[in-house]
Amino acid sequence: xxxxxxxxxxxxxxxxxxxxxxxxxxxxxxxxLHRNHEKIAEGTSYLGSMPYTDRLDYFCSLTxxxxxxxxxxxxxxLQVPERAEYLRVITAxxxxxxxxxxxxxxxxxxxxxxxxPLMYAFRERxxxxxxxxxxxxxxxxxxxxxxxxxxxxxxxxxxxRVKRVVAEYPRFLDEYEKLFTENEILMARTQGVGVLxxxxxxxxxITGPMLRASGVNYDLRKVDRYGIYGRFSxxxxxxxxxxxxxxxxxxxxxxxxxxxxxxxxxxxxxAGPVMxxxxxxxxxxxxxxxxxxxxxxxxxxxxxxxxxxxGPNPYRYRVRxxxxxxLTVLEDMCVGQKxxxxxxILGSVDIVLGEVDR
Amino acid sequence: METLESLVERLAAAVPGAEVKILPNxxxxxxxxxxxxxxxxxxxxxxxxxxxxxxxxxASNVTGVDWLDQVVKxxxxxxxxxxxxxxxxxxxxxHVEPGYLEVVYHLxxxxxxxxxLVLRQRTADRGAGARVASLTPVWRSCEFQEREVFDxxxxxxxxxxxxxxxxxxxxxxxxxxxxxxxxxxxxxxxPTPHDQVLEKARRHYPAAGGKPREGQG
Numbered sequence: 144x145x146x147x148x149x150x151x152x153x154x155x156x157x158x159x160x161x162x163x164x165x166x167x168x169x170x171x172x173x174x175x176l177h178r179n180h181e182k183i184a185e186g187t188s189y190l191g192s193m194p195y196t197d198r199l200d201y202f203c204s205l206t207x208x209x210x211x212x213x214x215x216x217x218x219x220x221l222q223v224p225e226r227a228e229y230l231r232v233i234t235a236x237x238x239x240x241x242x243x244x245x246x247x248x249x250x251x252x253x254x255x256x257x258x259x260p261l262m263y264a265f266r267e268r269x270x271x272x273x274x275x276x277x278x279x280x281x282x283x284x285x286x287x288x289x290x291x292x293x294x295x296x297x298x299x300x301x302x303x304r305v306k307r308v309v310a311e312y313p314r315f316l317d318e319y320e321k322l323f324t325e326n327e328i329l330m331a332r333t334q335g336v337g338v339l340x341x342x343x344x345x346x347x348x349i350t351g352p353m354l355r356a357s358g359v360n361y362d363l364r365k366v367d368r369y370g371i372y373g374r375f376s377x378x379x380x381x382x383x384x385x386x387x388x389x390x391x392x393x394x395x396x397x398x399x400x401x402x403x404x405x406x407x408x409x410x411x412x413x414a415g416p417v418m419x420x421x422x423x424x425x426x427x428x429x430x431x432x433x434x435x436x437x438x439x440x441x442x443x444x445x446x447x448x449x450x451x452x453x454g455p456n457p458y459r460y461r462v463r464x465x466x467x468x469x470l471t472v473l474e475d476m477c478v479g480q481k482x483x484x485x486x487x488i489l490g491s492v493d494i495v496l497g498e499v500d501r
Numbered sequence: 502m503e504t505l506e507s508l509v510e511r512l513a514a515a516v517p518g519a520e521v522k523i524l525p526n527x528x529x530x531x532x533x534x535x536x537x538x539x540x541x542x543x544x545x546x547x548x549x550x551x552x553x554x555x556x557x558x559x560a561s562n563v564t565g566v567d568w569l570d571q572v573v574k575x576x577x578x579x580x581x582x583x584x585x586x587x588x589x590x591x592x593x594x595x596h597v598e599p600g601y602l603e604v605v606y607h608l609x610x611x612x613x614x615x616x617x618l619v620l621r622q623r624t625a626d627r628g629a630g631a632r633v634a635s636l637t638p639v640w641r642s643c644e645f646q647e648r649e650v651f652d653x654x655x656x657x658x659x660x661x662x663x664x665x666x667x668x669x670x671x672x673x674x675x676x677x678x679x680x681x682x683x684x685x686x687x688x689x690x691x692p693t694p695h696d697q698v699l700e701k702a703r704r705h706y707p708a709a710g711g712k713p714r715e716g717q718g
Contacts, residue, residue, distance in 0.1 A: 174668040179653075179677055220529030345558050345611050348642020361611045432528020435562065435607050435617055446562050448607070451528065463562040463607075471645050500668060 176500035208288035214436030214447035242441035291422025333387035337488035351443025356382035363439035534619030563646035565654035635661035653678035
């Protein structure tokens with residue numbers, strides 16, 4: 144199947160062996176979008192790679208920025224001012240909202256509900272992208288975070304507008320749920336399809352909503368408490384069956400938790416600088432050593448592994464892409480299912496080829 | 502989590518013959534790593550996964566690092582007799598430290614919530630001896646990532662169930678993530694070729710005076 148993704152997320156191919164309509168064997172084929180991001184980053188300064196991280200998972204540039212900034216901050220021992228931490232949480236949770244919204248739109252599109260649900264999702268996404276544009280100057284390629292803070296402070300009135308969008312969001316989620324959650328077709332197509340047992344998910348390094356849909360309680364926002372996530376009260380939704388329906392449901396519930404985090408962050412955000420005064424952007428040379436930093440990106444654990452040899456470029460720069468590793472179990476989930484289900488199962492993994500192929 | 506020192510002691514008792522060494526990490530991240538010998542890597546990995554105090558059930562990140570041959574300069578003092586008088590000479594001697602490839606694993610425990618433990622394997626050299634043990638039988642998450650290291654670094658993983666190229670195409674030769682990889686010079690003209698491009702093209706197509714022949718490019 145392929146090399147076109149059914150929802151045109153990018154270019155992806157699966158070699159499938161069938162017996163009638165049933166899948167016997169499935170091998171994913173990668174690399175159509177490979178541009179060796181890691182090699183390019185090794186030839187660029189630390190700061191020079193920041194805009195390139197936007198292009199990994201181009202749906203969630205802000206969480207990519209954060210993961211990279213976090214790894215460099217670990218490597219160089221930098222501090223982040225309070226206000227910047229709040230801005231990071233706000234932008235990251237908005238990113239999560241729009242990613243999950245679109246994913247559900249794409250998922251039902253893969254099931255044959257062409258157009259309407261996806262356009263509903265894109266309508267909401269536009270509101271969030273408008274906010275990103277106002278804050279960072281770009282809708283998708285935000286390039287917003289820096290080592291030791293954020294590039295610029297929020298423009299006046301921006302936080303008020305975020306509050307308005309966040310306040311409206313639960314109503315949209317209710318509408319979405321009314322459309323899908325008890326929809327007969329959706330239940331028939333997704334329940335018991337593409338089951339992933341929890342033990343296999345852990346062993347195969349699956350992360351993010353896919354892991355939690357299989358009933359494993361592992362959310363880096365709770366485990367690592369990176370940034371200031373320790374301050375917010377929110378719950379981690381878990382699935383019970385590990386099928387496509389649970390993955391859909393976990394994402395919906397996660398959005399409701401994201402709204403809660405956003406409300407708290409918007410309430411508590413202090414005034415102050417957004418960049419650490421000691422942080423150095425030009426001529427930045429961290430001391431020799433290495434660091435691995437990771438965050439809970441909307442698609443799973445996004446990690447950056449950096450080795451410094453004291454020079455202006457990283458000696459080694461590695462991205463741990465969640466959607467690439469989440470594809471490890473694609474075959475296990477698809478074997479025994481029908482061809483039509485493969486499309487849905489792939490849709491529920493939530494991949495973006497910019498990140499899978501790098 | 503227990504200290505690395507005590508973990509190494511317990512490892513030495515549990516896996517006889519394993520050579521495990523702690524490698525310090527001078528950065529503020531404070532993530533030192535364990536260097537494991539290739540022969541006992543799988544046994545060590547199994548211990549780390551099964552042991553009740555470790556339970557590293559989740560291998561998050563697998564990647565390669567290329568360390569080139571390094572010329573190390575050393576100053577050596579020698580005493581020689583010059584015209585009947587003993588004098589001290591300082592000489593600079595150079596020797597080449599052979600390079601190697603390294604495979605790095607970042608392990609976490611989902612059950613106990615600790616980590617990361619950084620595990621490393623080193624190959625004997627950068628040529629035919631670039632072999633390490635595959636940890637895919639212990640952690641499935643290594644499957645695609647080890648394939649990627651094989652593809653981009655040219656490290657052969659012994660015991661990997663399906664070792665093929667993953668990002669580059671099957672007919673590709675070479676390993677692009679190695680530090681000494683030279684990019685092929687096979688691009689076409691840019692719309693407005695500038696000096697650098699023209700110079701490169703002249704070297705690439707010397708016979709045609711720097712212009713690619715018809716049908717080439």
